[in-house]
Amino acid sequence: MNVQKSASVGRPRGFDADEALESAMRVFWQNGYEGASLSDLIEAMGISRTSMYASFGNKEELFRKALTRYADGPASYGAEAVAEPAARDVATVFLHGAVRSATLPGYPTGCLSLRASLIGGEDSQLIRELLADWRDETSAMLRKRFQRAVDEGDLPAETDPALLTRYLMMIGNGIAVQAAAGAPRDELQLIADAVLQSWPPVLSRQQDER
Amino acid sequence: MNVQKSASVGRPRGFDADEALESAMRVFWQNGYEGASLSDLIEAMGISRTSMYASFGNKEELFRKALTRYADGPASYGAEAVAEPAARDVATVFLHGAVRSATLPGYPTGCLSLRASLIGGEDSQLIRELLADWRDETSAMLRKRFQRAVDEGDLPAETDPALLTRYLMMIGNGIAVQAAAGAPRDELQLIADAVLQSWPPVLSRQQDER
DNA sequence: GCAGTTCTGGATCGAGCGGTACGGAATCAG
DNA sequence: CTGATTCCGTACCGCTCGATCCAGAACTGC
Numbered sequence: 001m002n003v004q005k006s007a008s009v010g011r012p013r014g015f016d017a018d019e020a021l022e023s024a025m026r027v028f029w030q031n032g033y034e035g036a037s038l039s040d041l042i043e044a045m046g047i048s049r050t051s052m053y054a055s056f057g058n059k060e061e062l063f064r065k066a067l068t069r070y071a072d073g074p075a076s077y078g079a080e081a082v083a084e085p086a087a088r089d090v091a092t093v094f095l096h097g098a099v100r101s102a103t104l105p106g107y108p109t110g111c112l113s114l115r116a117s118l119i120g121g122e123d124s125q126l127i128r129e130l131l132a133d134w135r136d137e138t139s140a141m142l143r144k145r146f147q148r149a150v151d152e153g154d155l156p157a158e159t160d161p162a163l164l165t166r167y168l169m170m171i172g173n174g175i176a177v178q179a180a181a182g183a184p185r186d187e188l189q190l191i192a193d194a195v196l197q198s199w200p201p202v203l204s205r206q207q208d209e210r
Numbered sequence: 211m212n213v214q215k216s217a218s219v220g221r222p223r224g225f226d227a228d229e230a231l232e233s234a235m236r237v238f239w240q241n242g243y244e245g246a247s248l249s250d251l252i253e254a255m256g257i258s259r260t261s262m263y264a265s266f267g268n269k270e271e272l273f274r275k276a277l278t279r280y281a282d283g284p285a286s287y288g289a290e291a292v293a294e295p296a297a298r299d300v301a302t303v304f305l306h307g308a309v310r311s312a313t314l315p316g317y318p319t320g321c322l323s324l325r326a327s328l329i330g331g332e333d334s335q336l337i338r339e340l341l342a343d344w345r346d347e348t349s350a351m352l353r354k355r356f357q358r359a360v361d362e363g364d365l366p367a368e369t370d371p372a373l374l375t376r377y378l379m380m381i382g383n384g385i386a387v388q389a390a391a392g393a394p395r396d397e398l399q400l401i402a403d404a405v406l407q408s409w410p411p412v413l414s415r416q417q418d419e420r
Numbered sequence: 421g422c423a424g425t426t427c428t429g430g431a432t433c434g435a436g437c438g439g440t441a442c443g444g445a446a447t448c449a450g
Numbered sequence: 451c452t453g454a455t456t457c458c459g460t461a462c463c464g465c466t467c468g469a470t471c472c473a474g475a476a477c478t479g480c
Binding site for chain 4: 219220221222223224257258259260261264265
């Protein structure tokens with residue numbers, strides 16, 4: 001399932017599979033799944049088509065591996081956030097992580113998941129489902145964490161953990177889009193701080209405020 | 211520049227150009243620019259390739275016309291918002307419009323601009339610039355409106371109109387992404403109301419709150 | 421040195437892309 | 451009816467897409 005190991009016998013591999021995957025991740029991050037052609041990918045990876053297929057399977061599997069690398073690297077802030085001791089800290093780490101990840105120097109701006117998933121023809125259906133699954137995993141983590149916070153009295157008893165999660169993910173998505181549109185890190189940082197100033201948000205299902 | 215009018219002499223056009231453009235808009239909305247192939251488009255429009263080229267020019271011009279239709283129709287809430295009498299009303303109309311537009315029954319969820327612009331190869335560079343220009347127009351409208359509100363004392367004197375605009379656009383983008391991810395309208399409505407509860411946001415450039 | 425195995429680069433595949441050429445169909449003015 | 455004009459459907463263009471074939475290069479064990 002993982003990257004094909006270079007065998008002990010036979011001609012040794014002429015490139016570093018880890019560096020090649022890093023390069024592929026950046027191309028997918030910049031151009032999305034369909035927007036990244038094989039020619040783009042192998043040029044950035046510095047290897048030939050044949051080597052890519054031998055080492056990574058095909059384009060779809062290459063993307064899966066690049067996404068795993070992304071989730072464990074630049075986008076690991078979700079897992080870090082839920083480990084925080086208080087709900088407010090969870091939100092703080094999550095949003096600051098979103099800002100940092102979306103404006104990493106030397107990397108494309110915004111979020112790989114968003115860039116790759118929003119659009120596409122029928123053939124990238126599997127990719128969109130893969131990315132939806134990944135986002136659902138993050139959502140589930142946050143929801144359980146906020147449920148725990150409610151149980152512990154860390155959040156008001158009437159808090160809806162699922163809705164609060166959606167609120168936080170929505171802000172994170174907005175940050176990623178603005179970063180992709182060219183917003184500088186310091187402005188996004190100020191915006192994230194402003195959002196955190198009114199934590200927790202007033203998400204009442206009962207009354208309509210307007 | 212606009213849709214080629216059907217001439218007075220010769221064989222009359224066998225389809226309604228307005229209905230065809232509406233169908234094309236939906237396909238672009240659903241699949242983005244590159245994700246919508248000519249075959250998809252003409253099938254949805256119910257016309258042949260030749261008729262599309264004769265009436266709309268080419269794929270890029272068809273998209274431009276679909277975008278204009280989108281901006282004047284489902285996405286006209288930006289222009290409506292800046293006509294409101296107070297800054298708070300501007301934000302309210304803008305966010306409620308974003309929620310409504312992103313969850314219109316019978317239309318794709320989310321925002322056409324986002325779906326079409328986030329990714330793509332080099333050939334869709336012009337399209338991304340076109341969409342960036344459109345978003346910049348909306349930004350400029352809001353910024354000027356908020357500047358006026360500051361001048362009129364409707365907003366605190368230390369408010370940065372550009373940053374406040376970015377904040378509002380960021381929330382709108384987040385709503386669109388969440389809608390595209392399947393969030394129901396009522397949840398997004400609650401989230402938008404929660405954002406509006408803490409209006410105006412505390413966007414101080416001077417002090418860092420953390 | 422020699423077989424066996426693995427990696428590599430170039431040529432190439434079928435499919436789908438956006439776009440076009442062309443002849444027939446439908447309508448106008450006379 | 452005739453000729454001019456315009457619309458429409460089919461077949462096709464060159465190109466790029468993801469993916470594969472194949473011969474040769476580079477390494478290990480013997």
